Amino acid sequence: MSGRSALSGPALRMGGLVLALILLCVVGIATTGGRFASAGNITTILSLAAVTGVVSIGMTFVITAGGIDLSVGSVLGLATVWASTLSTQYMAEDYGWWVMVVTALAVGLAAGLINGALVAYGKVPAFMATLAMLAAAKGLAELIAGRQTQRVEVDPFLDVFRADLLGLPVIVWIFVVVAAAGWFLLNRTTFGRRTVAVGGNPEAARLAGIKIKRHTLYLYGLTGLTAGIGAVMMLARTTAGSSTTGTLLELDVIAAVVVGGTLLAGGRGTITGTVLGVLIFSTLTNVFILNNIDSSVQAIAKGAIIVGAVLLQQWFAAREKSTST
């Protein structure tokens, strides 16, 4: 009996998210009909979700471990700039498009590891360390780009990442692969188990022999890496690198993760929920755009959804506690 109630909690939450998504689709079809339900529009929604989605997977780990990374948006921007400088593009022309990919990933990973080192070894609160990185990465990106938008001229790069595969854009496939990898990492590996332990009770994790400092370093490195992947996708989608790319992305990402059911306080994380959270927000945006509704109204609706989802979570949590003890 108790086993069933333990199962039904997460299942119920997922059910709620799926229901919300279906509801949005119904509204979309009802208001715009075929325009919403077309294959082209579905692809648009998925492409819209892809970049936020990839970064949200990384963020899910950090939040599950009880941390936060505010710098993902500006690190993503920095990575697009660094990977699209003239010198990087020249090298990419000479050696191959992968130079740009490696550059973006390296920038993201490095920024993430700096965040992680500050949080784990410097004992700087995650909020402050990553806020500082947000400012610094943005400044560095502006310095490098000279506040200019850098066009991507490496055609092989664009050919690879703007292509379609089995009817879907490559960047959507990247999202699918990253989400699947994230799911396995969180649910099937010791890394994931340790992440939950560190978030649920850091002192207990430490006394159980988990190297929590090193683990924290890895976690922020991982999130930085997903920002780097997001940068590659962004370069492909916009065909340009800019220091303004990714501005305020961190808010969308955190909202998607938390709406998905990952606890902001740490100790519980769900990749499936994050994916659904991202899809809900991108579908919402799409429905509003199709209906020509002002983007300000859109922002208000987003706010309402975040508050509603968190209130629901609290309600579920209170109910679970009252039934289990």
Place this chain on the structure above:
Amino acid sequence: MVDVDPPGAEQRAQQPLLQMRGIVKEFPGARALDGVDLEVRPGEVHCLLGQNGAGKSTLIKVLAGAHQPTAGEVLLDGEPVTIPDPVAALGLGIATIYQELDVVDGLTVAENIYLGHELARGGVTRRSDAARNTREILKRLGHPEISPHREVGSLPAAGKQIVSLARALSRDARVVVMDEPSAVLDSEEVENLHRIVRELTADGVAVIYISHRLEEIRQLGHRITVIKDGRTVATSLSVADTPTDELIKLMTGRAVEYSFPKRPGVPEDAAPVLEVSDLGLGDVFSDVSLTVRAGEIVGLAGLVGSGRSEILETIYGARRATSGTVRMGGKRLRPGVHAAVAAGMGLCPEERKSQGLLLDEPVYRNITLSSFARLAHGGWLDEGAERAAAREQVEALELRPASVDREARTLSGGNQQKALLARWLVHGCRVLLLDEPTRGVDVGARSEIYNLIRRLADDGAAVIVVSSEIPEVLGLADRVLVISDGRTVHDSPADDIDEHRVLDLVMEGSVS
């Protein structure tokens, strides 16, 4: 008619200010107080004496409004009163100064003193009034040098205690309860504290004073009430006329006798598994040396704050030793918990919920947390193997309910302790460090835990047990070390020392 005033006044002075009658407090599965009586007169220092777990803390929490008694009554000036919450207690003039001083570090002295009853007009605090009153109170307490505007976090422990006292005075407290106030102070500060207590009582305030230091009780106290196993065993004894021997006798010899497993005796040639030499941690403890052989249980007895828990945590690598070495199987351990765990050491911490368990995770994940080296392959989890390993221990330890999928939160204290033991059994520990293994475990489950610990030792583990409950240490361990003020004051086989002697050592030895 002529009033016979002087004798009448004297009579009134002897009227009890506070009476507690037949106080009972039940918690789920435990009866912490089982009929406690206390009678305190104005202007006296009334000492509350009892071993750890006797119910002193629960009693003062009832008085402070933090706990509601299940039965019994509290009378103030002969009138029955109810104390539904801490604010009500302060309103009645009952102030409690806890051992863990409840001051807010980030606020100033004056702000702390008036916290919750700020002097304000229309929502705006009257800072100058508060500062002036604070200065007056601090002067009365003999500390005019403390500025009302100083941040409390920058004060030493003694200063914080003064602030707590000042808060009590700002409320016009008539009864001040002090829980081991001298435990955090050095001898000079203790002198000042005693002076303040004497001045308070001279003003007619009643002080309920909890201390384990008999010498202090002799210097300061007027009457003593002794509590044992949640009951009053002696009330209102005169401090001057009661010999130490009698007090200790009253505190020991319990109503509930635990049954302990037989000691098979450790063979002389058993290999030493854990060797600790000259271990020290700053000014917390120093020169701790002990050897634990396979199959041996070593018990550490001592008061709260004596350094016993810190000794365990330092052996485990959770605190970095400032001197000395820890060896396992002859090899010196590298610093850090990870190295200790990898070498086969496990700790069941004092606070199971906050230091041991992942409460929202299923039991099996709590049990396998330290054994990924064995139960996972190249970073990939094998949940089948995890469940099987956990289930094996759940059955062996008779953990109830016998499910590995329940959240750890839902288990009782005793079963949570079993889950932690299971973690180290799955890991295959050679050295087990147990800090208060039966805290929060109900009486029935205790013998089960004792038997388990003994069985682990019989299977070859080297075990160290720390406990506040002296009979537990004496009954369970093969060898007993008594710790007082961070030093080993006694080391002998358990058979060579009794409860009386241990109490004598920790209580007299701790006089500053």
